[in-house]
Amino acid sequence: MGMDLRRTLAWFRRDLRVGDNRMLEAATRAERAWPVFVVDPDLIAEHDAAVGRRAWFDANMRALDTTLRESGSALTVLHGRPEDVLPTFAAAVGADRVVAGADEDPAAIARDARVATRVDLHLVHDQRIASPEIVRSADDRPYTVFSPFRRALERHLAEAADDPFATADPDLARLARASDMSSADTLPADAAESTRAPFDLPPSGEAAAADRLRAFLRSGLAAYAGDRDRPDVDGTSRISPYLRVGALGIRACWRAATNAAERARERGDAALLRGADAWRGELAWREFFAHVMAANPRVARESFRTEFDAMSWEGGRDADAMLEAWEQGRTGYPFVDAGMRQLVATGWMHNRARLVTASFLVKHLGIDWRTGERVFAKHLLDADVQQNNGNWQWVAGVGTDAAPYFRIFNPSLQAKRFDPDGAYIRAWVPELAAVPDGRVHEPWKAEGPPSGYPSPIVDHAAARERALARYGAVRRERV
Ligand SMILES: Cc1cc2nc3c(=O)[nH]c(=O)nc-3n(C[C@H](O)[C@H](O)[C@H](O)COP(=O)(O)OP(=O)(O)OC[C@H]3O[C@@H](n4cnc5c(N)ncnc54)[C@H](O)[C@@H]3O)c2cc1C
Incomplete structure (x- = not known):
């Protein structure tokens, strides 16, 4: 692979690694390449990411910097809109091209379109x-x-x-460092202010x-x-x-x-x-x-099966209170509450619990799947528009290959089947620690229900009927 005589910025976004990285491989074919990361206030605001999620990105950015330093380079962190800070930095180091990994998040596509009007942006598919x-x-x-x-x-x-x-190893010898250029907008990664998570993150890097x-x-x-x-x-x-x-x-x-x-x-x-x-x-x-x-970029905003966007979802103060109870893990359904508490406390939730908590919000509480998608996106360390959206649409029965709308998970049966001893429930809902085995999935049936734990905020059978009616109304309108 021949050397490329142009000088390049290697713009890291969601590919924070040195090994097996096609973006870096392409960038280091240049005579010289400067690894950069942009902290973009607009993107942070758009994603409404909780502090744990931002800290996870931050920790992995620092781990990347450490790895880059082992080969004599370092990550330069730019603060501001990429369309402003990238051209300025490129001019300062004499680079005339930016190489980055393609990102199909609709917000990222819009950002890249703006950047491409200001610099020669070359996108490499690796996601x-x-x-x-x-x-x-x-x-x-x-x-x-x-x-x-x-x-x-x-x-x-x-x-x-x-x-x-097949990937070739990036030619790390071509990576430059720009740490001597520090200013308020241009900092070496180790000098940038760090974001601390309110919980222990997995080891980064x-x-x-x-x-x-x-x-x-x-x-x-x-x-x-x-x-x-x-x-x-x-x-x-x-x-x-x-x-x-x-x-x-x-x-x-x-x-x-x-x-x-x-x-x-x-x-x-x-x-x-x-x-x-x-x-x-x-x-x-x-x-x-x-x-x-x-x-179908439109699915970021609307149901793949658009007919379901005619659905009348619950709104107003009662729905807000229900939503809050759901996010806080206080619905009175132990498996749902365990899942939501695991999410908020760790930034990760088991897939089975994601299915049941999401279904509960949409089907039992009648709240728009997009609202749930936003809550997940705020907390999940793995929050990804494509995966989060695709799965929420699947659960809500409005997506491409969706579960049929009339399949409504019974949260108690799901709990008995997938958490038979209640170990998951007890790990995340300490109020239920002392409830006998046979009642931990449905504590309202216990003699003397546990104190400090709410009774169910909706009745399963009634909620199920309401969901069938809500979906049925949309289906009927179509025939
Ligand atoms: C409502 C809902 C929202 C979700 N939001 C996200 C999200 O924002 N980001 C995300 O990465 N995953 C999401 N998932 C999918 C899945 O729950 C997680 O990928 C999985 O739990 C991650 O844990 P793991 O790495 O141990 O998975 P494993 O079971 O070890 O699977 C390995 C990998 O396969 C992929 N994968 C697994 N299940 C799915 C799935 N259902 N859909 C797509 N990919 C999958 C993931 O990349 C995962 O890391 C969501 C699922 C649901 C039901």
């Missing part, structure tokens, strides 16, 4: 396993159903003429992310197919926060799952094969929702 132009249906349209999408994706990856996973992935492959993958639905078991990889900031790349995960499946086949290890296949299926869901939003 997804395959580009949307490649994975298309037989009649050349983007997929809207998961299973055929997954089959097409796997076929594409198996048949691709060029190895879709690409080495920690790689450790996490390795540990899961070694001790979690073989049992994943059965354990993945159990929030009382530490049975999933917990890599989502790393994927969000790019401390870990998606291609590395897919490749690891594929290699594990091959090993399992060779050894005739049926459990490992099932686990690897199930896990790769989840990575394919991530890919699917990214493709859906890339092909």
